[in-house]
Amino acid sequence: MVTLITNIKELLQVRETEILKVSGTEMAVLPTIKNAFLLIKDNLIADFGQMNELPELKADKIIDATGRIILPSWCDSHTHIVYAGNREQEFVDRINGLSYEEIANRGGGILNSAKKLNETSEEEIYEQSKLRLEEVMHLGTGAVEIKSGYGLTVEGELKMLRVIKKLAENYPITIKATFLGAHAFPSHFKENKAGYIEEIITKMLPEIAKNKLADYIDVFCETGYFSVEETEKIMEAGIQYGLIPKIHVNQFNSIGGIQAGIKFKALSVDHLEIMTPEDIDALKDSETMPVALPSCSYFLSIPYTPAREMIKAGLPIALATDFNPGSTPSGNMNFVVATACIKMKMTPEEAINAATINGAYAMGISKTHGSITKGKKANFILTKPISSYYQIPYAFGSNLIESVFAEGEILT
Ligand code: NIG
Ligand code: FE
Numbered sequence: 226m227v228t229l230i231t232n233i234k235e236l237l238q239v240r241e242t243e244i245l246k247v248s249g250t251e252m253a254v255l256p257t258i259k260n261a262f263l264l265i266k267d268n269l270i271a272d273f274g275q276m277n278e279l280p281e282l283k284a285d286k287i288i289d290a291t292g293r294i295i296l297p298s299w300c301d302s303h304t305h306i307v308y309a310g311n312r313e314q315e316f317v318d319r320i321n322g323l324s325y326e327e328i329a330n331r332g333g334g335i336l337n338s339a340k341k342l343n344e345t346s347e348e349e350i351y352e353q354s355k356l357r358l359e360e361v362m363h364l365g366t367g368a369v370e371i372k373s374g375y376g377l378t379v380e381g382e383l384k385m386l387r388v389i390k391k392l393a394e395n396y397p398i399t400i401k402a403t404f405l406g407a408h409a410f411p412s413h414f415k416e417n418k419a420g421y422i423e424e425i426i427t428k429m430l431p432e433i434a435k436n437k438l439a440d441y442i443d444v445f446c447e448t449g450y451f452s453v454e455e456t457e458k459i460m461e462a463g464i465q466y467g468l469i470p471k472i473h474v475n476q477f478n479s480i481g482g483i484q485a486g487i488k489f490k491a492l493s494v495d496h497l498e499i500m501t502p503e504d505i506d507a508l509k510d511s512e513t514m515p516v517a518l519p520s521c522s523y524f525l526s527i528p529y530t531p532a533r534e535m536i537k538a539g540l541p542i543a544l545a546t547d548f549n550p551g552s553t554p555s556g557n558m559n560f561v562v563a564t565a566c567i568k569m570k571m572t573p574e575e576a577i578n579a580a581t582i583n584g585a586y587a588m589g590i591s592k593t594h595g596s597i598t599k600g601k602k603a604n605f606i607l608t609k610p611i612s613s614y615y616q617i618p619y620a621f622g623s624n625l626i627e628s629v630f631a632e633g634e635i636l637t
Contacts, residue, residue, distance in 0.1 A: 228265040229284035236261035237296035240596040246586040249539035255574035265603040268632035292610035298367025299558035300584030305549035307354040309345035335409040342375040361556040367604035374405030386438035397631040403441040426462040434466040442468035446482035453481040460489040487511045493587040497530040514587040518547035519564040532569040543583035563621035603633035
């Protein structure tokens, strides 16, 4: 099947040669082609260029994109899309004055979702989660990482990871699975933290590895959750089972999680709302991608990741949603890009780089996703007629997407 798209007003994120990520001042550069064509063969990008260079060719389907922009699909490298029920009561409790921390201390928060997850059947969790996946795909997400972490029991964690695997099998979207058994201590291990860590290492990890249920290992490294020492122990065990670390750090406190992640060659360190100059320094000369989650900052009214300072220091940044029932009940990458521009003062070019190629890097898939490059997956967004790509963050509440291409096919 050959599809030709013609008269594209502007084709964004065009990379002739393979790049895996962009950092520092390079983040301000978003290469584009105006008045472009794009050729798709089966599920891959076969060619692109200016309309006046369009070669003679036979296509099964021709789409005229006059007035419209094309950009690679969003790469959302941090989500918790698989969960049961919701936490809307906690949302109202927070409006009425309780903090996220106070809610968690009363047995709400992650433990509330864990209780719901363990009481819900695998089939029902799949049904609830697939609706969220379908929603984000129509919002332009073409690759997504999904974490476990609401089971907190051997069976619950395996159940979540099996649901993630089934989603990956059934939908035309690349899904990476992350084992986040170390998301919180379940109540019956409150007085025996070492016991729960033992459970993660000796019971959960071997089963997950045996059944090839995860690519990455995550830990919520934070005051009141997992200490740096515990995080290191869990990352080390995960690595022994072939899982690469991608960890939650610096959401509320800077306690050394970034340094621990770098030490264990984490693919990414995520959240980063609270950053010290030492944290920024530690990330220089590392291959670890810093990931910001601005819709979490928005929803919880906590600080935004200091993107300007980080970019000034030469660092890359990826943007992701953190879609989860507690801190970010939204998987809209368009909103994430807009919020990064509006609240973190990233330019549209920086934000689009952060949500495409750098997001792909944070999932280990930038060889196949995240840019318009020959041979990469034909995953892209075709916008409605718009004046320029500035509209994407500027018109932050509008849906500017006309159609989404997933592996060369229009999503219906
Ligand atoms: O990334 N911070 C840790 N985990 C999730 C939220 C978990 C929850 O509240 O359910 C996050 O924000
Ligand atoms: Fe998260």
